[in-house]
Amino acid sequence: MTLFDFIQRLLGRQKPSGTMAKERLQLVLAHDRSDLNPELLEQMRREILEVVQRYVEIDIEEGDVSLETEDRVTALVANLPIKRARPLPALVAAAAAVGMAQAPDPEAQQELALPLACEPAEDPSPADPD
Amino acid sequence: MDAVTSAPARIILICSGKGGVGKTTLTANLGIALARLGERTVVLDADFGLRNLDLLLGLENRIVYTAQEVLAETCRLEQALVKHKLEPNLALLPAGNPRMLEWLTPEDMQRIVAMVAERADFVLIDCPAGIEDGFKNAAAAAREAIVITTPEVSAVRDADRVIGLLNTRGVAPVQLVLNRVRPRMMASQEMLGVNDVTDILALPLVGLVVEDEQVIVSTNRGEPLTLNGNGSPAAKAYQNIARRLRGEDIPVEDPSKARRGLRARLMNKIRKTTGLF
Numbered sequence A: 001m002t003l004f005d006f007i008q009r010l011l012g013r014q015k016p017s018g019t020m021a022k023e024r025l026q027l028v029l030a031h032d033r034s035d036l037n038p039e040l041l042e043q044m045r046r047e048i049l050e051v052v053q054r055y056v057e058i059d060i061e062e063g064d065v066s067l068e069t070e071d072r073v074t075a076l077v078a079n080l081p082i083k084r085a086r087p088l089p090a091l092v093a094a095a096a097a098v099g100m101a102q103a104p105d106p107e108a109q110q111e112l113a114l115p116l117a118c119e120p121a122e123d124p125s126p127a128d129p130d
Numbered sequence B: 001m002d003a004v005t006s007a008p009a010r011i012i013l014i015c016s017g018k019g020g021v022g023k024t025t026l027t028a029n030l031g032i033a034l035a036r037l038g039e040r041t042v043v044l045d046a047d048f049g050l051r052n053l054d055l056l057l058g059l060e061n062r063i064v065y066t067a068q069e070v071l072a073e074t075c076r077l078e079q080a081l082v083k084h085k086l087e088p089n090l091a092l093l094p095a096g097n098p099r100m101l102e103w104l105t106p107e108d109m110q111r112i113v114a115m116v117a118e119r120a121d122f123v124l125i126d127c128p129a130g131i132e133d134g135f136k137n138a139a140a141a142a143r144e145a146i147v148i149t150t151p152e153v154s155a156v157r158d159a160d161r162v163i164g165l166l167n168t169r170g171v172a173p174v175q176l177v178l179n180r181v182r183p184r185m186m187a188s189q190e191m192l193g194v195n196d197v198t199d200i201l202a203l204p205l206v207g208l209v210v211e212d213e214q215v216i217v218s219t220n221r222g223e224p225l226t227l228n229g230n231g232s233p234a235a236k237a238y239q240n241i242a243r244r245l246r247g248e249d250i251p252v253e254d255p256s257k258a259r260r261g262l263r264a265r266l267m268n269k270i271r272k273t274t275g276l277f
């Protein structure tokens, strides 16, 4: 550690590099493990919001869908602040649209945590350059 | 060496994903350490492209036949196995010609490992870097695995990838060795900590090896550190891994948390000898 680094750390301006390494790894591994790149994740986020919006009014700007990893289990965590539930007829229509038997409880949970497969699937194809 | 009474051999893949993190060094030292503990041990060089295990063990001049001739049935397994002069419990099955990579299949690896396992308590497979065919062939033949990594982002990321592949292949248990630890850097948090790495990879730690110049010296000589009871930190670490693999309960110490300085060492000594404090 150089003197400059040391002073920066004393002043709380810079995290120790070991801590940065851990944070960066956790993020990159969450993606590696799910085999989703940021682009796909963004697409999925938009589609999830679309579906959820059929049932409840949500704050799109505040909506957050991300991958979190703990103990080799990667979870897709969606945090979607609900403004209000949609009126019932709309709900039934939406349920029919996605092939559900009945409309779900409008008091539904606000946070959805879907565990993804912990491990990337067996190599999709031998030709995959990866 | 009666095959009648012996339990099935432990077949352990030594792998890492990233190259140059210490697989071959671990295989050589662990092989010798296990042999010294009385285990009949065979180390198998599965890095056909860039073989080095012979060199680290100082056996490079004694190779006559290799895995290639055994598979082609142009020699018997006994003829290909190179026994270590000073440690007769250890034998090396050398890697064949790099062109073996072109035709070798997972079934070939399974066949040769099965042959070796009949006459051993431990079979250690020195895996090539990467996650391509060389790794897949070697993994197909292994029952359990040791993943070795250094506390660096790229090595840990690649280790994670390998762990995923081992899990989907049903290789278990998979244990971790953390290599080239620099206690001072770790203590000042300028290096990933021991717990950081074990948390991220979620594997049990079977050993921790510090950065140790003696590793280079021993490689130069072709005499693994574990051969002559060398008291260097890395030598002790490799010996401890061997003992843990045999089921001994030896806690892994985190050297970045060890108390340094004369007073601390004295207190430690007093604590150990008197059982006080």
Ligand SMILES: Nc1ncnc2c1ncn2[C@@H]1O[C@H](COP(=O)(O)OP(=O)(O)OP(=O)(O)O)[C@@H](O)[C@H]1O
Residues within 6 Å of the ligand: B016, B018, B019, B020, B021, B022, B023, B024, B025, B026, B047, B052, B127, B128, B129, B179, B180, B181, B209, B210, B211, B212, B213, B215, B216, B219, B234
């Ligand atoms: N604990 C250690 N302290 C110091 N040097 C080390 C340590 N462990 C390994 N090395 C050095 O690191 C280098 C790479 O080691 P080694 O050949 O065992 O790695 P590897 O994973 O088998 O590499 P490859 O992927 O090329 O097969 C060697 O020069 C070795 O001496």
Ligand SMILES: [Mg+2]
Residues within 6 Å of the ligand: B023, B024, B025, B047, B052, B126
């Ligand atoms: Mg090697």
